[in-house]
Amino acid sequence: MTVSARSANLDGMLARMTARGFRSTKPRRAVIDAFVRSRRYLTARELHEKLAATRGTNGSPAIGLATVYRTLEVMREIGAATEQVQAHGEIAYLYCPIEHHHHAVCTKCHRVEDVPCASIARFENTLAHELRFTLTQHRMEFFGICRSCARR
Ligand SMILES: [Zn+2]
Ligand SMILES: [Zn+2]
Ligand SMILES: [Zn+2]
Known part of the structure; x- marks a missing residue:
């Protein structure tokens, strides 16, 4: 799937999230956007670093590690992420479209x-x-x- 197709899925996913009672906040959407764009398994810590690296350029406020953790957990709960336990025990996540x-x-x-x-x-x-x-x-x-x- 192309990046644009994946971004198009973003709206559907946010709708799915709010339908399940999870709030769609600005920091949460920023985390989801970065998550959808990355095409490898990332731990919350790695995704947090990635977000921190892009932050200065668009002037948005800092996103806490706890928000990243929680958002990835929400993604998993709505069926939009798969997880993989890393060798050191940390969980890495990958965005996965709902479709088989x-x-x-x-x-x-x-x-x-x-x-x-x-x-x-x-x-x-x-x-x-x-x-x-x-x-x-x-x-x-x-x-x-x-x-x-x-x-x-
Ligand atoms: Zn390669
Ligand atoms: Zn997948
Ligand atoms: Zn199959």
Whole structure:
């Protein structure tokens, strides 16, 4: 999904958030915007640093680490984020559109691209015929080298 498509999703996500009773404050929206734009797993601390780095340029007030934590938690609660526990125990989050999709992960820069789900019917058939297994859910992740890393 492109960055513009993801930003277009922002409004829908904010609506979803307020529908669930979470307040859509300005700092929270700034956190969500930065979160949606980053294409790798980030801990609250890392996202907070990223926000702090851009702050001086647009003159908006500082956003506290607690706000970042809470916003990421809200994103997870409304189903717009997946989490990954890091080696040191900290939780990293990745923005995930609500629609079913898969991930292509770059093993060099850790960028994550969303991949639409395709050709699952073939697997479903194999499972049904050869194993008499009814598929109800699946998970897939692809690993490789992203476009910009391949160019280097
Ligand atoms: Zn995703
Ligand atoms: Zn890469
Ligand atoms: Zn799928």
